[in-house]
Amino acid sequence: VSVEDGPGMNVPMVEMPVDPNEPTYCTCHQVSFGEMVCCDNLNCKVEWFHFQCVGITAGPPPDVKWFCESCRPQFKGVRNQWNYETNEPPKSKSKVIKKEVKDD
Numbered sequence: 362v363s364v365e366d367g368p369g370m371n372v373p374m375v376e377m378p379v380d381p382n383e384p385t386y387c388t389c390h391q392v393s394f395g396e397m398v399c400c401d402n403l404n405c406k407v408e409w410f411h412f413q414c415v416g417i418t419a420g421p422p423p424d425v426k427w428f429c430e431s432c433r434p435q436f437k438g439v440r441n442q443w444n445y446e447t448n449e450p451p452k453s454k455s456k457v458i459k460k461e462v463k464d465d
Contacts, residue, residue, distance in 0.1 A: 386407060386408065386410065386411075387407060387409060387410045387414050388407065388414055389411065391411070395412065396411070396420065397409045397411055397412065398410050398412060398415065398417065398427055399427075400428055400429040400432055401426045401427055401428055401436075401439075402428055402435065405428075405432050407431070410429060415429070416448055421443050421450055424441060425441055425450045426442045426443065427443040428442070433445070
Protein backbone atom coordinates (compact mmCIF):
# COMPACT_ATOMS: atom_id res chain seq x y z
CA VAL A 362 0.00 0.00 0.00
CA SER A 363 1.34 3.47 -0.81
CA VAL A 364 0.33 7.10 -0.79
CA GLU A 365 0.88 9.30 -3.86
CA ASP A 366 2.43 12.44 -2.41
CA GLY A 367 5.24 14.87 -3.04
CA PRO A 368 6.85 15.58 -6.38
CA GLY A 369 5.85 12.41 -8.24
CA MET A 370 6.75 10.21 -5.29
CA ASN A 371 5.10 6.94 -4.36
CA VAL A 372 5.50 6.82 -0.57
CA PRO A 373 5.05 3.47 1.21
CA MET A 374 2.58 3.44 4.06
CA VAL A 375 3.85 2.30 7.45
CA GLU A 376 2.76 -1.31 7.84
CA MET A 377 3.13 -1.72 11.61
CA PRO A 378 0.92 -1.25 14.64
CA VAL A 379 0.74 2.42 15.54
CA ASP A 380 -0.12 3.85 18.91
CA PRO A 381 -3.33 5.86 18.34
CA ASN A 382 -1.89 8.60 20.56
CA GLU A 383 1.31 8.93 18.53
CA PRO A 384 1.40 12.25 16.65
CA THR A 385 1.38 12.28 12.86
CA TYR A 386 3.50 14.50 10.65
CA CYS A 387 4.15 15.41 7.04
CA THR A 388 1.73 15.84 4.16
CA CYS A 389 1.13 12.07 4.25
CA HIS A 390 -0.22 12.30 7.84
CA GLN A 391 1.85 9.35 9.04
CA VAL A 392 3.87 8.87 12.20
CA SER A 393 7.55 9.64 12.42
CA PHE A 394 9.73 7.09 10.59
CA GLY A 395 12.90 7.10 8.53
CA GLU A 396 14.71 10.34 7.88
CA MET A 397 12.78 13.57 8.29
CA VAL A 398 13.41 17.27 7.77
CA CYS A 399 12.02 20.06 9.92
CA CYS A 400 10.52 23.21 8.42
CA ASP A 401 12.48 26.25 9.63
CA ASN A 402 9.26 28.20 10.19
CA LEU A 403 8.82 27.98 13.97
CA ASN A 404 5.06 28.34 13.44
CA CYS A 405 4.73 25.63 10.76
CA LYS A 406 1.52 23.65 11.34
CA VAL A 407 3.05 20.38 10.09
CA GLU A 408 6.64 20.88 11.29
CA TRP A 409 8.31 17.58 10.23
CA PHE A 410 8.40 15.96 6.76
CA HIS A 411 9.64 12.58 5.52
CA PHE A 412 12.50 12.91 3.04
CA GLN A 413 10.57 10.73 0.56
CA CYS A 414 7.48 12.93 0.72
CA VAL A 415 9.37 16.14 -0.07
CA GLY A 416 11.66 14.52 -2.63
CA ILE A 417 15.02 14.91 -0.89
CA THR A 418 17.68 12.30 -0.17
CA ALA A 419 19.72 14.29 2.36
CA GLY A 420 18.83 16.98 4.85
CA PRO A 421 20.04 20.54 4.56
CA PRO A 422 23.33 21.50 6.23
CA PRO A 423 22.85 23.24 9.61
CA ASP A 424 23.42 26.72 8.14
CA VAL A 425 20.85 26.26 5.32
CA LYS A 426 17.18 27.08 5.86
CA TRP A 427 14.53 24.67 4.56
CA PHE A 428 10.86 25.65 4.43
CA CYS A 429 7.96 23.39 3.50
CA GLU A 430 5.87 24.20 0.46
CA SER A 431 3.15 25.85 2.58
CA CYS A 432 5.56 28.13 4.46
CA ARG A 433 7.87 29.02 1.54
CA PRO A 434 5.90 32.07 0.31
CA GLN A 435 6.31 33.75 3.73
CA PHE A 436 10.09 33.35 3.68
CA LYS A 437 11.13 34.16 0.11
CA GLY A 438 13.67 36.76 1.23
CA VAL A 439 15.51 34.56 3.72
CA ARG A 440 19.18 34.15 2.80
CA ASN A 441 20.99 30.83 2.48
CA GLN A 442 17.83 28.93 1.68
CA TRP A 443 17.51 25.44 0.17
CA ASN A 444 17.37 25.43 -3.63
CA TYR A 445 13.86 24.09 -4.22
CA GLU A 446 14.27 23.94 -8.02
CA THR A 447 17.23 21.54 -7.90
CA ASN A 448 16.23 20.12 -4.48
CA GLU A 449 19.69 20.59 -3.00
CA PRO A 450 21.58 23.07 -0.80
CA PRO A 451 22.40 26.41 -2.41
CA LYS A 452 25.61 26.58 -4.37
CA SER A 453 28.26 28.34 -2.33
CA LYS A 454 29.20 31.63 -3.86
CA SER A 455 32.91 32.03 -3.47
CA LYS A 456 33.95 35.63 -3.29
CA VAL A 457 36.90 36.71 -5.32
CA ILE A 458 38.93 39.16 -3.33
CA LYS A 459 41.23 41.37 -5.30
CA LYS A 460 44.21 42.57 -3.40
CA GLU A 461 46.41 45.28 -4.74
CA VAL A 462 50.08 44.61 -4.19
CA LYS A 463 52.33 47.65 -3.91
CA ASP A 464 55.92 47.38 -4.94
CA ASP A 465 58.22 49.37 -2.67
